[in-house]
Amino acid sequence: MSSQRVHASEQTAWIAAPAGVVYGLLADAVRWPLLLPTPVHVERIDFDGVRERLRLWDVAGERVRSFHVRRVLHPRSRTVEFEQEDTARPGAPTTGTWTVEAHGEAQCRVTLRQERTVEGLPAAGTARSRQEWDEEPAAQLAHLTAIAERWERLDELLLSFEDSVHVDGPAELVYDFLHRIGDWPERVPHVESASVTEDVPGVQVAAVDTCATPDGRTLSTKAVRLCFPSAARIVYKELVTPEPIAAHTGEWSLLPDGDGVRVVCAQQVVLREEAALRLPGAGAAGLVEARRYVRTWLGRASTETLRLARWRAQTTVRRLR
Template sequence: MSSTQQHVDRGVVIDADLGTVFDLVADVAGWPQFHRSAVHAEVVHTNEKGELVQYWELAGDSAVRTWKTVRRTDRPGRRITFTHWEAETPATEIRGEWVFAELGPERTQVELHHHVGAPAGADLGPLLDRIGRDSEDHLATLRDTAERRAELDELVVSFTDPLFIAGSVEDAYDYLYRADLWPERIPHVVGLSMTEDVPNVQFFDMDTKGPDGSTHTVRSVRICLPSRLIVYKQISLPAMLDAHTGHWRFTETREGVVAEARHTSTIKRSALSQLGGATTIDEARRYLRRLLSGNSMSNLRLAKAFAEERAGFPTDNS
């Protein structure tokens, strides 16, 4: 059977050093904080052929698409190559590479190439158009993030809070997976409407009450990976933030489970006054850390009580 090869090539020049730009592309786990449609990415396994990486990305505001690629990172050669594990129909092959060139101490050229193979006569138009748009969006995000790196180091607040649970990982996970029950279980959640059209991919609109009594509504997407990880991204945000991602991670030990809450938030500089009266970045960071950590630790303690009660331990209300 005859076949055809099509190419999609995009590029950008970025006012940042090559190391910073390269690191941003290589860090797949950090990408969802800065790229609007990215939800989650993780390395499934690594061997001599490279890294098998799975990606989850928004398709509109109520669906997620996922795919796997094999990536090879060649730092000395200043390139990152990738091959899709399974090409999207009607393509039979999708591969490509990021190529980096240093134009000056603070100036880098980045090219993103895709090579798409398909049977002769296949209509690749819609797929090629989407790859082109996605490439342009990725490069625009890369340029903005790299050029604002120093500013973002100030504005991004990221932390994790762990809690030990003397119960089963399944019960701890289930308590936080069942977000549809949060209005009954979690005091600061006053309303939640959830859909799960695809198993383990949740979208919900949640109303929460702040410390001052005000109510905020946010829309989030969650990728649930039983019983080890729940990743979330807010896709409609409170006015004070430019981005908010995080996870609930569950690690089994011989004694029980360590449940971890992570938050990564990007403060909107123009909205400092909305962050609990904060007027400086440091005040805003302290306010967000206290608020988000307080909410997530409260949730973890409720999950702990649920799992430990089911394990036959008395509830500790202290």
């Protein structure tokens, strides 16, 4: 027999970080893709300073999910109420509350309480669903703890930068080049191989081998790419990153620029501290040299891709004239 059941869950973690720091990480959902493992991209649709509506893409196993979240932020009590509207299960939202309680100046307790209605599952299926559902918040709390407890060094570990080129040509040609990442091994010298699946239109999973590091090593990465052709944007997050990098997100965007278009590649990185300190020249200089190394390496790769996109677009326009 199928049934309708309510799953309730409460999980708690003690975090060696100030309560204000932890609440700030929870409140700033737009930065979650860089700080937490499963979110790929978060877009804020509405926000009045207290209430907000978000669209969030994340990965669950091999599947990319998309859903809307309504949240109410309470900075004084350090609580965040939420309602998650899963498009795969209409009418059965997940609701809950994050609560951050200060225990001294450098420690806090975080509690995640949530409820979800499950319809149409037999009892055995409900038990499996509950186990999987309970594992997800436990993983969220573990990753939140790991990033929050590095709060004093977080600014040194975070790296944000962008590269851009002007193109005298239509945005459609540039976007087509960036979208067709499966063709990059024949078009972009530092890309050795690329395997792309797109089970859902606009959602690409790309496994890519590149050779763009200063020492010529081949690196394997895997990324989710969300393609928005009407907005001329491609947002991505690497799920598998090379050793110096703990997390890597970015966006290709095309902006009107005079008679042409400006193509921007914006990237955000969290360094894996232990590996970053082993990079060439990083020893005495610490993370300063490691940041410079990663910025140069990733910037060289993005700049080469941008210039080739420009060349292809402008060459195509000249041929058509």
